[in-house]
Amino acid sequence: SELQVGLGNNSYTIVIENGLRHRLPEEIKKIYSGSKIAIVTDNNVGMYYGSQLESGLQAAGYETVLITLPAGEHTKDFMVLPRIYDQLLDFQLTRDELIIALGGGVIGDVTGFAASSYLRGVPFIQIPTSLLAQVDSSIGGKVGVDLARGKNLVGAFYQPKKVFIDPQMLDTLPDHYFRDGMGEVIKYGCIKNAAFFDFLKTMHTREELMLHIEDILYTCCDIKRRVVETDEKDTGERMLLNFGHTIGHALETYTDYSKYSHGEAITIGMVAITRLSEKKGITKPGTADEIEALAKQIGLPTEFQVGEWDSFLAIMTLDKKNLGDHLKVILLKEIGESIIQNESISFFDDLERIV
Ligand code: NAD
Ligand code: ZN
The missing domain is CATH 3.40.50.1970 (Rossmann fold)
Incomplete structure (x- = not known):
């Protein structure tokens, strides 16, 4: 196609x-x-x-x-x-x-x-x-x-x-990299397509995923295409693709790119930020658990540990996409519906308690 x-x-x-x-x-x-x-x-x-x-x-x-x-x-x-x-x-x-x-x-x-x-x-x-x-x-x-x-x-x-x-x-492609890419595949379901997310929940092995791989790739590429068409230079809508990436990038940097692959880090990030926004009443309750369950089914990690929270939070605010102490975070209303929201770094105050 x-x-x-x-x-x-x-x-x-x-x-x-x-x-x-x-x-x-x-x-x-x-x-x-x-x-x-x-x-x-x-x-x-x-x-x-x-x-x-x-x-x-x-x-x-x-x-x-x-x-x-x-x-x-x-x-x-x-x-x-x-x-x-x-x-x-x-x-x-x-x-x-x-x-x-x-x-x-x-x-x-x-x-x-x-x-x-x-x-x-x-x-x-x-x-x-x-x-x-x-x-x-x-x-x-x-x-x-x-x-x-x-x-x-x-x-x-x-x-x-x-x-x-x-x-x-x-x-x-080695299994590790296949799983890694699945982190982004899950992300597309989360931000734009609940039916696709539900479909992924019925997939249990790489072999099963490969039976449907043309459709899976088509769905993901189609979402990316639409987002890029609306915002080629990444000043608005394209930021939705960064769901899970604020925490994910910080985790990659904090651990010097040695502990988590990108797909693992953003999966952890998607679950964590969704737990935070559920607590604040922005996201429909149960959404973080749903992402976590799918991630586990694929073999992706969802939990992490941070020794020094101050330096972890500092990394997050220094992310090149953020200016000053306000950051744009991508949050879900529910699976399939994402929003861009301005938050101060205090949005992440509870992070230490929920991981
Ligand atoms: P990669 O290119 O290093 O590939 C991962 C590993 O898989 C490599 O060892 C590679 O040799 C091997 N490999 C790839 N295809 C294979 C195949 N068909 N069979 C056997 N082995 C194969 O890493 P990646 O995960 O593909 O990409 C990561 C990079 O992508 C990062 O640098 C990241 O910054 C970048 N990235 C860019 C964008 C963008 O919009 N430009 C978006 C996301 C990530
Ligand atoms: Zn990514």
């Missing part, structure tokens, strides 16, 4: 189809008549899908280069960019030629940023291969890299020309 992301001149389609990886050369042929394509991937994804894609594109008449970076968040470091630019220059890729990001969120973000800046911008295509990348990071045009001082501190809004999603590529 296909989804159209309507962003004026920057519009593009998302194609979701089991087995799509085998048809990529012909799909690319339809939209790109240049001669060179640079593929950027990491060593894990490259091992499974790199040479197949490269030889397919060569058979379709393209001249290719495969740029393979080490797997892991370190590859999103700003200092990796010169290596990518150098290889693009060695390959003599010009401004109207194409770059493909083949991989998870790390490869999508760093490749997208390289594409946005190399020769002041060359077209790029996303082929997301992790669940997180397929439902979240490959759509919406946020690209960027990390600095020593923090994650995602340098970046751009730069939309891909196309997003090709082959759900079957998830077959090789």
Whole structure:
């Protein structure tokens, strides 16, 4: 199936189809008549899908280069960019030629940023291969890299020309990363789609989820598409996607990105902030328990411990999306209905007591 992301001149389609990886050369042929394509991937994804894609594109008449970076968040470091630019220059890729990001969120973000800046911008295509990348990071045009001082501190809004999603590529994704992506999948149900949330409650294993994966990806991408269309540059409605992320990000930073993966951290965050807003009478009673039950069913954690609450709360107020001592928090009225609300940091006063 296909989804159209309507962003004026920057519009593009998302194609979701089991087995799509085998048809990529012909799909690319339809939209790109240049001669060179640079593929950027990491060593894990490259091992499974790199040479197949490269030889397919060569058979379709393209001249290719495969740029393979080490797997892991370190590859999103700003200092990796010169290596990518150098290889693009060695390959003599010009401004109207194409770059493909083949991989998870790390490869999508760093490749997208390289594409946005190399020769002041060359077209790029996303082929997301992790669940997180397929439902979240490959759509919406946020690209960027990390600095020593923090994650995602340098970046751009730069939309891909196309997003090709082959759900079957998830077959090789390690369980840990599959669960991690499920954190974001649950989030979409929470903020926009109660029926989808209820459907997820009937899923008990990864195998079962994979039987419905095309529908699941379609539902998530459709929500992200709509939110991004309303608010491409993230000044309003798009903030709804940050449900669970205020506490989640603080938890990731507080534990130095070593204890919780992103999906785990935001799951904990979704449950915790919903408990707080239930107590304040904003959220329908029982909602936090419902999210917690679904998270546990998927194998995601919902509880956490913090040693030093003052520094944890300080991290939360320093979050780059918050100004002064007021922060915008995303809360649920109930499952499927989310709101953006201005709160002072005292909103979190009870957090220590409810975890
Ligand atoms: P990742 O790219 O590191 O991928 C996770 C791991 O899975 C890696 O080891 C990778 O090699 C492996 N992998 C990926 N696909 C595979 C497959 N099909 N088979 C086997 N192994 C596979 O991490 P991620 O979780 O995909 O993405 C995290 C990154 O995404 C973070 O840097 C985060 O900041 C970013 N992100 C960006 C946005 C955005 O809007 N741009 C949104 C959310 C997250
Ligand atoms: Zn997230």
